[in-house]
Amino acid sequence: MSTELDVFVGNTTVLDEDVYQLWLDGHTVSDAVRIRMEAGALQECEANAEILHSDTMDQFRTFQMCERLLQSPSKVANQLLFQIPPHHQTMLIERYYEFDSVFAREVLGKKLSKGTKKDLDDISSKTGIALKCCRRQFDNFKHVFKVVEELKGPLVENIQRHFLLSDVLARDYAAIVFFANSRFETGKRKLQYLSFQDFAFCAGQLISYWTVGAVDNMMEDLNVDLEKEFLHDLKDLKVLVNDKDMLDQHKSLVCAQLRGKIKVFSEMEASFKNLSRALVNIASKLTHTKDFRDLFIDLVEKFVEPCRSDKWTIGDLRLFLKHYSSSVRMLEAFRHQVIWDRYMGVIQSCILKMYHD
């Protein structure tokens, strides 16, 4: 019995977006055929299963051949092997780099190394995403990380320029790169309720306001490292809780502003000193790598959880944070206004994003 040969090659490469998605999701050919049949491909095209199978085979093969190109998307536009219409090129690239946020959530903050790659089958069984698909997403993370690691300039733009991705996707990748670089702790049980989008938002805030690149675009290094000087200066904020007068004054200012405006006023009044101490302590310890990595867990444990147990509403929290950070301006003895604003601006939005069930 001789082997059967069965190919269909187009001058303009034949692509079906649905089949592409099936391929990306890591389905085998026979799975994909089944899914297409269930989706009614046969009725639509008046074809039989055999033909559907060969069509799927052809497309899967094409995608496999394209994969090499997709790994360096800038080549897709000027390669000669496949004649792909430009809008299809964009689609191919964008879809190839899209990822499942459930998967990204699992990998977030982990080192993008071989070790993590070995854990992919666990992640795969946990999330229900095919292992093949996990591998692709993981390799994409790693690949993007490797490429932008050595580039100067703003992270998001670099990703966009090198991988020709949409703005949204490039931002998500920036978050992943940022987390992988800073290695934030995200895996603790208490943090499980946070989604990838929550973290991505926080990463965006951190990148925009706290990193080297936020101050100076022309830095030599990967600009996703936080600015050392700023972290160091944060120690000066300690005065807010260490100076008893200042702490009392701060509290009375906030209480004056919030009286009658929030439902949890008494609880707030009672826990003000603890909350304020928590925020300032987090700030002052950010220079230590260990504490820095625990930023999110600290925020949850020391701030989000106490508030949640007192049943603060998100509106209450927003008001509180607003006045908490702004009333510092009225403390005459406090001289670190700029640092404070830079710190609180980010912390405030992060906490609000993280404050949900």
Place this chain on the structure above:
Amino acid sequence: MPGKLKAKIVAGRHLPVMDRASDLTDAFVEVKFGNTTFKTDVYPKSLNPQWNSEWFKFEVDDEDLQDEPLQITVLDHDTYSANDAIGKVYIDIDPLLCSEAATVISGWLPIYDTIHGIRGEINVLVKVDLFNDLNRFRQSSCGVKFFCTTSIPRCYRAIMVHGFVEELVVNEDPEYQWIDRIRTPRASNEARQRLIFLMSGELQRKIGLKVLEMGGNAVVGYLQCFDLEGESGLVVRAIGTACTLEKISSTLLATATHPSNSSPSKDMKDSPQAAPSTLGCRSTHSSPVHSASSRLSQGFSVSVPTLLFAGMGSGGSAGKEAGPLKALLRQQTQSALEQREYPFFTLTAFPPGFLLHVGGVVSARSVKLLDRIHNPDEPETRDAWWEEIRQEIKSHAKALGCHAVVGYSESTSICEEVCILSASGTAAILSSRFMQDGPLDTEHRLSRQPLCVFSTGSERVEGDMGSSASQQGVFFLLISAPFVCDSLKCCSTHPSIIHFTPFSFFLCYFLFSLSLCCVVVCMYLSAGFVTACAHISMCVCSCLSVFVSECLSIYVCVCVCACVCVRSCVCVYVCPAPSVDYSSFADRCSSWIEQLKLKAHTIRRGSVKTTSSMEKASPLPEGRSRSLRSNRSYSGSSVAVVKMTPLSFIPGAKIIKYLGIINMFFIRETTSLREEGGVSGFLHTFIAEVFAMVRAHVAALGGNAVVSYSMKECVFMENPNKNQAQCLINVSGDAVMFVRESELESTSVQTQSATAHTSNGAEGT
């Protein structure tokens, strides 16, 4: 020294990593023409080298210019060991030798390696300065134009049709030389590729000389074939029709190719070899060679070495006449036409009034044993074989009362030591008007011509259909090479020749109807010619007529994406199943058709989707805008779009310039068949690469489409146990530059509404 060839190596890109340590490449380029070689400097440590070399000048005879390809080799410099080859590019200089074709070859060409496939691209510039040589005894034939198209090309006018030209060159196949035992597969493949380039160059030059002798200036319907005979040699042969063509001046062109003239129906009588490739078939191949050959050769070994068959269509009468003796007899007749040695025309479309009567299909076949050739290196034996066949065709035509054969083609099929030669055409009576010197009207209207007759060996189906459909169109249907060959291969599993004949007739008949059907499809694709359908479906067998009506429903409503569909047909590559009985073969064929439909559907579905999402970006239906605008509307794309079609025209577009013939031959071999996805994966890659190379060469000539494109698989060998496979593919076509009619009408069609476009496509103007 009547010519100077100049080449400049500009840059490379996407080169493969040749140095594992640095992940880079130190590339340089060797440019070779004839025996002269130039080298560029080494561009160290880069995958995108910028050589920007000087102009390398080769001073050569124009004879060499025609024969030799320019050979560009990209290498990786290695200080300590031998330089590693990255790949090669062969450039056919021929299009530059004709003043009316391309003037420069410039662009990115894929660097090809027979083992690794495409490995990066190289940007080159090639020019030719020709000095006029008035030597009467010259051996070159520069300036003779070649067209694969089997009708008079669009921008030309036939002043005179001179007649049949043929030529054949033989050489030893490098694959079978003793040296092949010691050299690498790559070296052997490259020797073969180079030799074939040389041989087809030489062949073209010789044909050109014959044409000049006849007083013509062009060859239309040029059909070149390769016979890989194995031990006994490698034959490259070609046939064509010599013509004197005159370029229609641009103002004339505007009127001559007015929309009404480029009606798709006219082109339905397109080249016969286009028909099977139009099928959009799945190629389903099971290497019949192994199983079939042993028994076949047994069958033949007891029989007479020379067997001659009366072909189908000639029916019984002509069969009686057939015979080597008769074939050698020269027949002197009064008619001017018959004074010619062979009154054959490879053309399939003629000016009105030229074709007076159509007699029927004539074909002849002959089985030869290759190991009986006395002096394999000389062309004489093969010449004699073909002469026999042609004489027979001529006598068949005569038996049908005709004095000429149109749509003539020849093919071979080789199975180990057995070679089956076949020739076929449509017997016809031509008006002698073309013999006069008066210019012929290029505007030929299909509807005026009688319909073709097609007959099938024992059961003749003839004539009547002609009348019923005579208003509609002419189809000079001929079973084209790959089909016949492969069906013959299938048949050859029968131990006895007696079975062989009627069976193949039957098969041929089926194929006949199939290709007819395909033409119908094409017709719908190109414009939705509704009325013709009814007539034609009567001719095809029932299962196919069902298909036709289905097609009708599908395609008429989607004629917008016609051009896309036609393009999707181009991409096909056919080799039928081996162990067929009739019914399974029918299944197979219909499944091919299904496949095509599915593809067309997919394309349509894709296009519909994208249209809705891209409404703002492009108001045109995506199917069209994709092909016609991508060059302009997406300035970001640096690769020009090149279309391919087996038709001689591009629906909805006007061909404004013929840039020269594309005739390329590629060999691909792999020693990691499994890793590349088995035979399917291997061939998928190879075919994609061949397309890429054809596109790149056409773009380098300044063209944006290939018409009359045909792709022939010459050899496919696999050895799954050794994880190896080898494939040889020959592609040919005419590189052209076309302009959309809509663009001609107004330059600001960018915003033209979708409906306007739809109607434009539907009315088939």
